[in-house]
Amino acid sequence: MSASKPILISGAGLASLLLAQSLRVAKIPFKIFERDTSFAFRAQGYRLRLSSEGLDAIESALDPQTWQLFWDTCGKTGGSGFSAFDAVTGEQTEHVVPEKLDSRGGQIVGIARGDMRRIFAQGCEEHIEWAKHVTGYELTDDGVRATFADGTKSVEGSMLIGGEGIYSKVAKQLSGGKLKVYDTGARGIHGQAPAAAFKGLGEGVFRLRDDTGPDGGVFVMTNVRPHDENDTSLQFGWTMGGVPGVIRAPNDDYTIVGEQAADIAKSISKNWDPRFKPLFDNMITAEAAFWKITCSTPSGVPKWPNEPRVTLIGDAVHSMTPAGGLGANTAVRDSALLGRLLREAGGNIHGVTTAYEQEMRVYGSKAVHESYSTAVGAFGIKIDEESSPVV
Numbered sequence: 001m002s003a004s005k006p007i008l009i010s011g012a013g014l015a016s017l018l019l020a021q022s023l024r025v026a027k028i029p030f031k032i033f034e035r036d037t038s039f040a041f042r043a044q045g046y047r048l049r050l051s052s053e054g055l056d057a058i059e060s061a062l063d064p065q066t067w068q069l070f071w072d073t074c075g076k077t078g079g080s081g082f083s084a085f086d087a088v089t090g091e092q093t094e095h096v097v098p099e100k101l102d103s104r105g106g107q108i109v110g111i112a113r114g115d116m117r118r119i120f121a122q123g124c125e126e127h128i129e130w131a132k133h134v135t136g137y138e139l140t141d142d143g144v145r146a147t148f149a150d151g152t153k154s155v156e157g158s159m160l161i162g163g164e165g166i167y168s169k170v171a172k173q174l175s176g177g178k179l180k181v182y183d184t185g186a187r188g189i190h191g192q193a194p195a196a197a198f199k200g201l202g203e204g205v206f207r208l209r210d211d212t213g214p215d216g217g218v219f220v221m222t223n224v225r226p227h228d229e230n231d232t233s234l235q236f237g238w239t240m241g242g243v244p245g246v247i248r249a250p251n252d253d254y255t256i257v258g259e260q261a262a263d264i265a266k267s268i269s270k271n272w273d274p275r276f277k278p279l280f281d282n283m284i285t286a287e288a289a290f291w292k293i294t295c296s297t298p299s300g301v302p303k304w305p306n307e308p309r310v311t312l313i314g315d316a317v318h319s320m321t322p323a324g325g326l327g328a329n330t331a332v333r334d335s336a337l338l339g340r341l342l343r344e345a346g347g348n349i350h351g352v353t354t355a356y357e358q359e360m361r362v363y364g365s366k367a368v369h370e371s372y373s374t375a376v377g378a379f380g381i382k383i384d385e386e387s388s389p390v391v
């Protein structure tokens, strides 16, 4: 690897930015190409729960100061643990979906996606090129260039890392179409409400479930940090999901945000227990957004002929359903692993993508399978790898 050629990274999401941190610490040059025109921190919506593996990966990739800032920003939910409720009656129930939430020190650790992205971006901003919609890549004699939707190409890099999420074109090109993301038909809405709306819940991580609807079940996941429910400056997020057919965006348009999504969430929750209703009745309408529940090939990350100069991280290579809270946790493992291998390679990229993909395929496939299997029971989805629609 020539010292002057940067590592090219497609997408400025969680996985890409954490990889960039790892390269920054090792003084390996890099360039990030992001489709959006800026970080839209306010519209980053939902809160991510971090597992012990996810936290270990993040800590290993960040320098000590950035890690400390990250850790201090995380919410730590203590003793109350993870409770399930019948959304309509308000009664506590057994967990329908088996899920373990082990973070650190007996606490469940979570952070807003926007905060995580903002911290991971620190010190990397000058290396991000905005409004660059990556459509694929071209191999050169001694490197690779990313290609963009406006017909232009990037500078020559030593490698290209595709981290541009579930619609990754780099993934399609690299795998020759073997990497697929299925549309499960299940849909969700995520929203936010002032912290006071969560007062009736108390502290902890909560799953609400309503199985009374004629079309099937709906669930909501949320968490409340200790002592924060009285802070009027704070908002907490929640995520609502439904089995296929229960939640539908107008014209199946999942880019819609705001009132239409908020109205559907309010209508679904209209008969819910008074403890839970403020989460929806008092929601910040503008923050409501639809999302599609998608999943990569449940049987695992497929094999493709290795290309030493191009590989994939995060949702681009293993996207999964929200069941299990594994998506971001698996994405950050990729960044930490690939970052470490690149640092250890000391300028010689030979064998790096082979070693990375060999290890990533094992834990990535396991995570997709676990998330899919859980979602089959929880959201009534079923993927036929031959015939189900892909996104």
Ligand SMILES: Cc1cc2nc3c(=O)[nH]c(=O)nc-3n(C[C@H](O)[C@H](O)[C@H](O)COP(=O)(O)OP(=O)(O)OC[C@H]3O[C@@H](n4cnc5c(N)ncnc54)[C@H](O)[C@@H]3O)c2cc1C
Pocket: 010, 011, 012, 013, 014, 015, 016, 033, 034, 035, 036, 046, 047, 048, 049, 050, 132, 133, 134, 135, 163, 164, 165, 166, 167, 168, 169, 190, 239, 291, 313, 314, 315, 316, 322, 325, 326, 327, 328, 329, 330, 331
């Ligand atoms: C509602 C919800 C709740 C979730 N909760 C959890 C949780 O509790 N725990 C957990 O572990 N995971 C959770 N996840 C999953 C987690 O958010 C994802 O797995 C994670 O964000 C993947 O990171 P990434 O960097 O691979 O992709 P992303 O974060 O999606 O980033 C991709 C980036 O690439 C950019 N991009 C896209 N296309 C292009 C292009 N063509 N060219 C250039 N740039 C492009 C995008 O704008 C974006 O910035 C949740 C997901 C959702 C939707």
